[in-house]
Amino acid sequence: MTFVDGPVRVSVPATSANLGPGFDTLGLALDLRDTLEAEVTSGGLSVEVDGHGKGEVPLDESHLVVRAMQATFDRLGRSPEGLRLSCTNVIPHARGLGSSSAAIVGGVWLARELVAGGRLLLSDTALLDLAAQLEGHPDNVAPAMLGGFVISGQDADGVFFAVPGSVDPRVSAVVFVPPSPVSTAAARRLLPAQVPHADAAANAGRAALLVAALSGRPEELLRATEDRLHQDYRRPAMPESLELVDTLRAEGVPAVVSGAGPTVLAFTEGVGTASSAALAARCPSGWAVHQVAISHVGAALADAR
Numbered sequence: 131m132t133f134v135d136g137p138v139r140v141s142v143p144a145t146s147a148n149l150g151p152g153f154d155t156l157g158l159a160l161d162l163r164d165t166l167e168a169e170v171t172s173g174g175l176s177v178e179v180d181g182h183g184k185g186e187v188p189l190d191e192s193h194l195v196v197r198a199m200q201a202t203f204d205r206l207g208r209s210p211e212g213l214r215l216s217c218t219n220v221i222p223h224a225r226g227l228g229s230s231s232a233a234i235v236g237g238v239w240l241a242r243e244l245v246a247g248g249r250l251l252l253s254d255t256a257l258l259d260l261a262a263q264l265e266g267h268p269d270n271v272a273p274a275m276l277g278g279f280v281i282s283g284q285d286a287d288g289v290f291f292a293v294p295g296s297v298d299p300r301v302s303a304v305v306f307v308p309p310s311p312v313s314t315a316a317a318r319r320l321l322p323a324q325v326p327h328a329d330a331a332a333n334a335g336r337a338a339l340l341v342a343a344l345s346g347r348p349e350e351l352l353r354a355t356e357d358r359l360h361q362d363y364r365r366p367a368m369p370e371s372l373e374l375v376d377t378l379r380a381e382g383v384p385a386v387v388s389g390a391g392p393t394v395l396a397f398t399e400g401v402g403t404a405s406s407a408a409l410a411a412r413c414p415s416g417w418a419v420h421q422v423a424i425s426h427v428g429a430a431l432a433d434a435r
Contacts, residue, residue: 164233355397
């Protein structure tokens with residue numbers, strides 16, 4: 131049998147990349163999870179979307195999850211006659227919380243699991259490489275797949291790598307989500323082709339410190355999240371977000387732009403604690419706020435409905 135019987139279900143976490151100085155390198159999985167379910171059918175394509183993106187994203191072959199699934203089927207040399215896909219989206223779209231990476235990782239996982247013996251044909255390493263190829267960079271797809279804190283990149287030969295780091299159990303986050311999106315492409319267009327050597331050196335030091343701060347020295351997070359490479363250049367696209375970052379950091383809160391923005395992520399001391407609640411209460415009017423734990427579980431199969 132080429133495909134498994136019945137539906138397969140997977141959940142995938144939101145992610146925050148960059149984390150200040152770790153531009154295109156550092157990523158963290160957050161405990162907001164999309165759930166996707168798919169099964170092979172006798173013909174046709176059916177796509178259903180609930181939650182974020184409902185009524186906005188395409189429901190045909192151009193849907194990102196479908197494209198990721200098709201790329202995986204192609205890699206496995208399989209071609210299903212039909213497909214049913216259902217997506218329940220909790221991760222906000224175009225807000226810097228890895229919604230596209232969650233879609234890609236969910237799609238490649240679903241397709242591999244729908245192929246009988248798929249895990250023998252396509253290893254986790256190969257699956258991560260495929261997801262990174264589809265996304266174009268690994269900083270979001272790596273924590274989406276592996277969970278936790280991940281340092282990732284691409285070698286000169288084009289091969290992507292991802293190395294899990296550790297996260298101190300005291301560390302959690304509050305995310306402030308603006309009502310209006312900013313596309314990653316638009317945010318990247320604001321970045322200069324070159325930056326001063328001093329800024330690059332400062333960011334390298336802060337990124338190294340961030341690895342240590344997250345793993346066991348959370349008192350260093352404010353210093354470790356300082357950035358000189360991308361956030362200020364993106365200020366014209368998200369002035370309210372950078373204003374909130376500036377305000378929080380001036381008060382000693384380790385706040386950064388999440389990914390390409392415009393969401394603001396602030397590190398704090400545990401979901402439901404007094405400090406997290408006080409921080410969440412700082413949410414600007416019209417924005418959404420979430421207290422989130424770090425998700426140490428990446429993409430994971432769930433029981434099908």
